[in-house]
Amino acid sequence: MKFQLSAAAAVAALVSTASAIPIATQMLSLTGSIGTQYTSDITRNIFTKKIHSHNDYWRDIPLYTALSKGVTSVEADVWHYDGDDTLYVGHHTAALNAERTFSSLYIDPLVEILTANNPNNTFTASQTTPNGVFDTDSTATLYLFVDVKTNGTLTWPYVISALEPLRAKGWLSTYNGTAITSGPITVIGTGNTPYDFVFAQTERDYFYDGPILTLSNQTAYPPTLNPIASGDFMTAIGGTVEPTGLNSTQLATIIELIQTAHNYGIKTRFWDVPWWPVVTRDILWRQLINAGSDFLNADDLDLASTFY
Incomplete structure (x- = not known):
């Protein structure tokens, strides 16, 4: 005996098949809809x-x-x-x-x-x-x-x-x-x-950009005045950088400056980090990050945003 669908079952099967729209098409139809957007959408998915x-x-x-x-x-x-x-x-x-x-x-x-x-x-x-x-x-x-x-x-x-x-x-x-x-x-x-x-x-x-080299004077530069302290990287390390990055003495100086700032509750930033050659810049950036500096001073945002 042959199995036959009832009229109602046949209609239900047809509707089910018709509603099986490919997900890419579904997504396209929903893009920009009230259900997928919200007021603060401008920085969605940005970390x-x-x-x-x-x-x-x-x-x-x-x-x-x-x-x-x-x-x-x-x-x-x-x-x-x-x-x-x-x-x-x-x-x-x-x-x-x-x-x-x-x-x-x-x-x-x-x-x-x-x-x-x-x-x-x-x-x-x-x-x-x-x-x-x-x-x-x-x-x-x-x-x-x-x-x-x-x-x-x-x-x-x-x-x-x-x-x-x-x-x-x-x-x-x-x-x-x-x-x-x-x-x-x-x-x-x-x-x-x-x-x-x-x-x-x-x-x-508003606040002040504290001098990272002289933060030990907390009467003049408390964290309530300068929640961030900045400094010239080349001045801080003594003026020269080898292609292999900071030597042990220079690195110790940078670490001490960062730790001093952090002990006072102050964040740190170094500017004028050599950008050329690129391999040296990348080494210096890595040394600064590992030393605990809070902000990576960058002109190339595409590179810096993927560097971590």
């Missing part, structure tokens, strides 16, 4: 790395390129001119133009990113601390180094003013005279930033 984007403004797309690599520290050189409230960004005067400003390249994009990452709705109503720029690590702060190139005393008030959009939202790390409260953005003044002015402020939402 944070202890890298400092040296001269970040040199990149074709400043800030965003660094964030796309998971970089947690960026640097902008700023210039101020009399009679102008704008801070311009560039390595030297020939690189300046009216469109490349501190606000347009850094402040405004950060406000946009953090607004997306901190939606105001019923799901976030009970949230007491703001999210940072990285979706994978919402508590991570982004260090924003402001390298002042013009007169520091005259320029720094304009930096303070430029930070207002972030300040107004409560997105800056702050010092209340006793302790630091970490926020999504931690501003570090470097270059010609006026040390005396920053040190004198008992309440502030």
Whole structure:
């Protein structure tokens, strides 16, 4: 006797076959749908790395390129001119133009990113601390180094003013005279930033780039003033590097500087690490990482972001 499907079973089998759409087609139809996207999508699947984007403004797309690599520290050189409230960004005067400003390249994009990452709705109503720029690590702060190139005393008030959009939202790390409260953005003044002015402020939402070679003077350079300390790598080691990297004496010096900073609760960064030949640079980077330095100072973010 031949087995025959009932009419209902035949229809069910036909529907089942028709719904077996290849998964690639299903994924294509879902891409961009409300079920697969969310407000803080901008840094989804980006994992944070202890890298400092040296001269970040040199990149074709400043800030965003660094964030796309998971970089947690960026640097902008700023210039101020009399009679102008704008801070311009560039390595030297020939690189300046009216469109490349501190606000347009850094402040405004950060406000946009953090607004997306901190939606105001019923799901976030009970949230007491703001999210940072990285979706994978919402508590991570982004260090924003402001390298002042013009007169520091005259320029720094304009930096303070430029930070207002972030300040107004409560997105800056702050010092209340006793302790630091970490926020999504931690501003570090470097270059010609006026040390005396920053040190004198008992309440502030910006900090100072401490000199790693002289941190033992904790009266002048406490961690509440400079949560990060930087230094010229070549000066620290005495000026010459062999192709095989640091010798034992130089390495011991670097380790001591890092340990001293860490004992005070201060993070470390070394700049001017030789980049050529590449094999030597890679050895030096590895030595710095193994010595415990907190940030890898990098111009080549593609390489640095995969180096670890």
